[in-house]
Amino acid sequence: MVRIESAHREFVKVFREKPAWISYAPGRVNLIGEHVDYHGGPVFPLAIDLGVTIVAGLSTGGSHAVSEGYRKGAPFRVGMLDAKRPVTSWSKYVAGAAWAVGAKRDLLVSVASDLPTGTGLSSSAAIEVAAGILWNMVDDLGLGPLDVARAGQRAENQYVGVPCGIMDQTASAMGRAGHAMVLDTGTLDILYKPLPDDVAVVVCETGVRHSLGDSGYPDRRRASEEAARQLGVSVLKDATIEDVERLEDPILRKRARHVVTEIARVWEFAEALEAKDRKAIFSLMQASHLSLRDDYEVSCPELDAMAEACWSHEATWGGRMTGGGFGGACVALVEKDKATDFMSQVEQIYATRVKGSTGSFMCCQAADGAKAWQLE
Numbered sequence: 080m081v082r083i084e085s086a087h088r089e090f091v092k093v094f095r096e097k098p099a100w101i102s103y104a105p106g107r108v109n110l111i112g113e114h115v116d117y118h119g120g121p122v123f124p125l126a127i128d129l130g131v132t133i134v135a136g137l138s139t140g141g142s143h144a145v146s147e148g149y150r151k152g153a154p155f156r157v158g159m160l161d162a163k164r165p166v167t168s169w170s171k172y173v174a175g176a177a178w179a180v181g182a183k184r185d186l187l188v189s190v191a192s193d194l195p196t197g198t199g200l201s202s203s204a205a206i207e208v209a210a211g212i213l214w215n216m217v218d219d220l221g222l223g224p225l226d227v228a229r230a231g232q233r234a235e236n237q238y239v240g241v242p243c244g245i246m247d248q249t250a251s252a253m254g255r256a257g258h259a260m261v262l263d264t265g266t267l268d269i270l271y272k273p274l275p276d277d278v279a280v281v282v283c284e285t286g287v288r289h290s291l292g293d294s295g296y297p298d299r300r301r302a303s304e305e306a307a308r309q310l311g312v313s314v315l316k317d318a319t320i321e322d323v324e325r326l327e328d329p330i331l332r333k334r335a336r337h338v339v340t341e342i343a344r345v346w347e348f349a350e351a352l353e354a355k356d357r358k359a360i361f362s363l364m365q366a367s368h369l370s371l372r373d374d375y376e377v378s379c380p381e382l383d384a385m386a387e388a389c390w391s392h393e394a395t396w397g398g399r400m401t402g403g404g405f406g407g408a409c410v411a412l413v414e415k416d417k418a419t420d421f422m423s424q425v426e427q428i429y430a431t432r433v434k435g436s437t438g439s440f441m442c443c444q445a446a447d448g449a450k451a452w453q454l455e
């Protein structure tokens with residue numbers, strides 16, 4: 080609601096007219112299956128109840144993007160977008176989505192978000208999906224939610240220039256309230272899995288901001304692709320752990336080991352969640368974190384301290400870093416009626432272990448995916 084009001088207020092203030100359309104796309108948190116979505120592996124995200132809202136109206140003089148509290152985004156014309164010369168300000172996410180869906184008409188847009196940026200909750204995917212679904216409606220492009228997700232990934236890869244996988248945009252476009260999804264990134268099949276009623280999803284932010292573009296993300300992707308090439312497979316989903324252990328280069332071996340073992344953990348986690356097998360959930364999430372720390376090397380001391388603090392609370396079903404890493408947040412599954420106590424205890428432990436960063440904590444609801452509609 081706050082988002083809609085903010086987007087609306089800024090629209091009227093800057094463009095001096097009323098908006099005609101609105102779209103919304105949520106952020107996501109991933110329970111397990113990290114850095115496997117560019118190797119055809121399964122991931123286990125849920126769309127959360129925080130996201131990006133865009134209100135829009137037709138424009139006769141190019142597309143313009145504004146957002147309360149931010150500088151105006153660089154303007155662009157949808158007919159002249161070129162991924163080789165992307166617009167340079169934050170409006171590149173909006174322009175990239177317009178480019179990727181094949182937008183026909185220029186729009187005035189006002190963007191508002193309650194998703195913190197740089198925390199690993201996919202604020203960039205949310206803006207791409209919200210913009211994609213908006214143009215899909217306005218220009219009647221006939222795209223389904225999965226097409227919008229794919230376009231969002233193309234925007235990020237080719238227009239924004241970050242080589243991400245398909246997980247974030249799919250979770251944002253196709254989330255379902257009360258459920259997480261097992262997304263097979265090889266086939267793009269989705270199995271929705273209800274979250275247990277007595278479990279809360281807690282996001283534990285480290286206060287260390289990350290940015291995928293300049294982090295080691297592209298480097299990790301290149302290394303794991305090189306490992307696949309040396310093993311003669313197109314993606315590591317098709318390699319076994321025995322294959323991986325034969326790799327000569329110790330760094331490539333570690334990177335590939337993470338991917339192959341993480342893929343196996345996701346399928347085990349799906350079974351454990353269904354059976355509400357708390358012990359298995361705990362050890363799978365912990366093993367995922369340790370593999371990201373030691374083999375893929377995308378964690379950082381703050382994420383490690385946060386994960387350890389999560390593991391130490393008696394109400395924890397499981398916890399680990401979530402998203403691309405190098406900062407950002409941990410996710411924990413926690414007994415619902417002890418979530419408040421969990422958050423205050425973990426906050427205290429984190430504060431004593433990590434000087435100079437402040438943790439922040441929130442319980443998230445698993446929410447529906449993106450939608451767009453016409454305003455009255």
Ligand code: GLA
Nearest residue numbers: 113114243244245246402403
């Ligand atoms: C980021 C990327 C995703 C995925 C995760 C790591 O969120 O956008 O595609 O690779 O990192 O699992």
